[in-house]
Amino acid sequence: MPGSPATTGRSLAQTKDHVGLPIADILATISQEGVNRVFVDYLQRTTPESQYLVGDAHDADCAIVACSGAWLERCGYGEAEVIGRGCRHLQGPETCARAVAAMGEAMGRDGQCATSLINYHADGSKFQNDFILVPLTSRDSTAARYYMSVHASEPALDWSLAPPVPAQSPEARMRSFSETLSPSQATRSPPAGLRVPV
Template structure:
């Protein structure tokens, strides 16, 4: 009954005689004949190597041979050839069979893995083609990105240069204008344009024109402002975290910091009064908070300035950034707190 079950099995099976010279085939079932295309009399008495061909892996053959020589079971996947010469992949498990005298036979159950291998090859070819297409597309996108980045750098560079020229022209005009409101207005506008120029210069020099580092700008701005102050009387200090914000926010934030600092220096310390201005910027849960504080005379005591529009400009910029602003007497001095949402990840 067992032999009949093996004979009817849909799995190709073969038995070889381990005691006979060259381990010849002694029995095959119909599924094995169907797989190989050989007749029974063409297989009996011959070694299974007859199924091998030019594409058979010699290393895998050697591994199987070593296991058989040692009388050990082995599992392998081998490229064999049918009688008509067509190749097929055979997954096999070779098991030694013992009797009272020792090793007697080898029993091998096989499975045709040709379609599986063909699918693997097809998938590998498809994957290789997809990888090639992705690599080509990535190369094209990288080239386009580099081109656009270079263009952005060039635009920022030209804007920075033009702003510097405009600022210099306004400063030159201010120096030739008699003292008064007109001269102060020209001076103030030149300084505002200078702050915008600094922001663009930093965008250009960072190598990433999509983001703007507020901490770096504050450090550069602080250096420029303090260079023109009498340190024994007035000084500007800053504690600004290195917050990276979208490049679109560079100009508004630069203008905010400049305007609030300049207003404090201009109005908080009349009659050469000594004082200090502090700038802080910290990340918050919803974005960032920018504060400008001075220890000057305070809002109520500051001299009126009918021609000034600094506060209006600050509030307009805050609205543009969708933020909120609060002005308060700090006792002494003035305290301005601005909360700005940061929608893009940084």
């Protein structure tokens, strides 16, 4: 089974925690205001089911600096195969290039993105990857310091902590999309040959 302790070489206890840069170090460098408050709260309340990545916004490939053990378990990769590299290794023949381009465009403007695309486990099997991607702005500027993606909203993202947004805005759509990020949906596999429309 992809991501099982047998395939990753990690014990179950090891796969249920945060790896990479400590959460306290991430929180020490980002603003505690605006939308950041939603993700500060999420990181402070993570559970063994939380699935997230944190990437370095200053790195050309947004190298992963931290992630949850549950995300490693889901994808079947070990910590050494993930920390320090981008997410290109998750892409494959059916990964939607338009969705990848939309993520790049959002990151180019320090923006947010909610998307769904086909990615691949370490064993080559595919899965539907639904997630939101948000900049975590620096404590001393409005620029992104990290990018965080949330793949399973466990615990639920508390959008009441963020400033209100117009109902039809991209931010409102992202907040609505985040309601679908449950652990059960995050692990489903798509039917063979499914291509994700963007």
